[in-house]
Amino acid sequence: MSAVLKSKVQRKFKMRGYTIKLEALAEILSFVNRFPDAEDDAIDLLLDELHHLSLKSSILDKEAVNKVVTLLLEAEAAVEENPNSATLGVGGSALRVINAFDIPKFRYDPVKKIFYEHTGQNPIHGDASAKAALYRDRFLLLFQRLSRDPHFSRPNFGSDFSDYGSCEISPIQSLVGQTGRRWIMGLISQLEDGHFYLEDLNAAVEVDLSNAKITTGFFSENTIVLAEGEMLLDGVFQVKTCGFPPLEDREKSFSYFSGVDFFGGCILTKEETLRLSELESRAVNDMFVILSDIWLDNEETMANLETVLDGYENVDVVPSLFVFMGNFCSRPCNLSFNSFSSLRLQFGKLGQAIATHQRLMEQSRFLFIPGPDDVGPSTVLPRCPLPKYITEELQKHIPNAIFSTNPCRIKFYTQEIVFFRQDLLYRMRRSCLMPPSTEETSDPFEHLVATITHQSHLCPLPLSVQPIIWNYDHSLHLYPTPHTIVLGDRSEQKAFKYTGITCFNPGSFSNDNTFVAYRPCTREVELSAL
Structure with a gap:
């Protein structure tokens, strides 16, 4: 039977113009053997996915085949998740967090x-x-x-x-x-x-x-x-x-x-996209809670955060993801900052506070994105994740916490979401060469959204105002336009739908006690406050 299968694989690949190396053939056979009742479909799926891959040659080596097989198996794992679960995909591959430094150029x-x-x-x-x-x-x-x-x-x-x-x-x-x-x-x-x-x-x-x-x-x-x-x-x-x-x-x-693959979440075939879209439409219980500016050294902020966690602990279906965006300290962590050990302990206290909420610990995930004044090598964009020394105490309590870059991207089934924490509105207004037009709108947030979407860039400021790592400027591109853009900013909490793109600012939790509950299934933004 293996000789027949081998011959079938070679014939089908030859018809599509591919020549297979021996190591690649072994990889293909290993993948196809996973589906004993659907070998032809498995081969066709593999060929369709290879067609979407930018190949340098029609001679297939093991590396190219392995890349495609890995993507297909990840997609299969996402599809097999229980669609009725409130934490669907958060523990599987239906929700993927993509760091700025991993985005293809x-x-x-x-x-x-x-x-x-x-x-x-x-x-x-x-x-x-x-x-x-x-x-x-x-x-x-x-x-x-x-x-x-x-x-x-x-x-x-x-x-x-x-x-x-x-x-x-x-x-x-x-x-x-x-x-x-x-x-x-x-x-x-x-x-x-x-x-x-x-x-x-x-x-x-x-x-x-x-x-x-x-x-x-x-x-x-x-x-x-x-x-x-x-x-x-x-x-x-x-x-x-x-x-x-x-x-x-x-x-x-x-x-x-x-x-x-501009976004970085891997290319899906038409069949996989349809299947994931179906699962996404059923994920009505999935909700992301997004908070920006969480000052761990401020007692009032921590008490308010405890209130938010208590509230979501007692709802019927807990949020599938909490996104905590910086700044995590009430004063800039620059060269004059000498309290790194106390900041480390404050992260540990945050971990303890979350760990006391059993349902959240079991069914939610926690994503941390650094702010413009947080500890790190520099203020240049994109920013690295929070240093391990600072977050070690928190990870003892929440082992599956995710620490990502700023900006970062999330792929939820087929939906693409971009998170960016920067006090962008104030800086864009200061850098204006002329007063903005009031013909269509006088809302500064709407002007900001129009600017970044038309520029296809998260931060189109002069490099002298906001330095960017030259070789990683592509990580701030917004092309093709994502479904949702989250702009963490100290300015007033806002939400705005522009040409089909959902944009919102959760506001400053420490200053205004504001945050956002976002339902990716319907792209509904719920502006919340204590």
């Missing part, structure tokens, strides 16, 4: 119009070329998205743009000697004090933004914009209209780049 090739995975090393201390690549990657990411927008695409057969309401983007270097209105795309930068420029990949032009009509969002240095205007005789481009590149629907992005 992709770069766009504007000639071939494809994304390819960067397979080289990503040192923390990058060279000068890494900083240039950071801006190039951001620009190309938005440019390829814009190139598919019908308003900025040239109609076929040389049709007149005015017939379609389309606007051609002109390269900045082509503006010299041109008259009349033009559309350009570029990154706002201040190459000289008090003089602002728009830069694309090849050139820069000084711009006059004083009379520009702008759209919703915060326009600061480092943001990439579309500008309509005309060149003046003194070589300055006078901007009449300025806005962010238009958004692209999530499904449309995936349809163009199927098989590219």
Whole structure:
């Protein structure tokens, strides 16, 4: 029977254009033998998954096959979880926490119009070329998205743009000697004090933004914009209209780049996606409780946290996940901070407080995300997880606690959720080059959400305001757009649905006693407070 199966595997793979090495064949047979009553389906599933994988060669080695087999077995484990359980997937692979440093890095090739995975090393201390690549990657990411927008695409057969309401983007270097209105795309930068420029990949032009009509969002240095205007005789481009590149629907992005794992939670086949979607729709009892700014050195905060834990201990179905976002101390843990041993003990007390709630310990998971002023090697983004020395005492009481980076990502069945703890609203407002437009909204949080989603980046601030590790800037990208973005911020608690994306700020628990209960099944946000 094994000889027949071996022949069947080789024939099916050959029909798809693959050549199998001996070690890879053994791996395939081992996988197929797990399904004695569905061998053909198992082989077809394996082939479909290989088709989504970016392979360098049609000759399959053990490493490529092993990668796919691992993903399929993880998906199988997720599907076999009991769908009626309140902690569904939290103990299995239906809920996966993805650290910022584990997110795959992709770069766009504007000639071939494809994304390819960067397979080289990503040192923390990058060279000068890494900083240039950071801006190039951001620009190309938005440019390829814009190139598919019908308003900025040239109609076929040389049709007149005015017939379609389309606007051609002109390269900045082509503006010299041109008259009349033009559309350009570029990154706002201040190459000289008090003089602002728009830069694309090849050139820069000084711009006059004083009379520009702008759209919703915060326009600061480092943001990439579309500008309509005309060149003046003194070589300055006078901007009449300025806005962010238009958004692209999530499904449309995936349809163009199927098989590219931007999020980091692995690529699922259509069959697995349908099965997980079905399980996700049944997970009506799953709830995430998200708290930001938990000062462990503040007695009032700890008493309030105890009240929250008591409350959820006594509900019919306990939350499946608690997300604790920093800061975990009422004062910054910088060079002048000398109480690391006491902070370690305070984490131990938090562990004890959680451990006294038996149902939460048995049925909930606990995720910890550091804040901007928490202990760590630096304030640069992305931030490492909390140091082991600080969290050891807590882990004695909660062995399965998860300590992740800031930002971090969660994949819940098919849903993609991004968590980011940063006092972003205040800093974006301070960095604005002009007052935000009040035509559509005057709510600062809505302006913030519009900015980060259109920029496809969690923190589009100048690097002088918020340093970012050059080689890991991709971990802050928001492309394709996730389902949910959680922005932990000291500002007022808010929730806002924007173009199908659920965004919310749980507020500062230590200052306002606010937090959020989120139901991923329905994407319902419940703004809560004590």
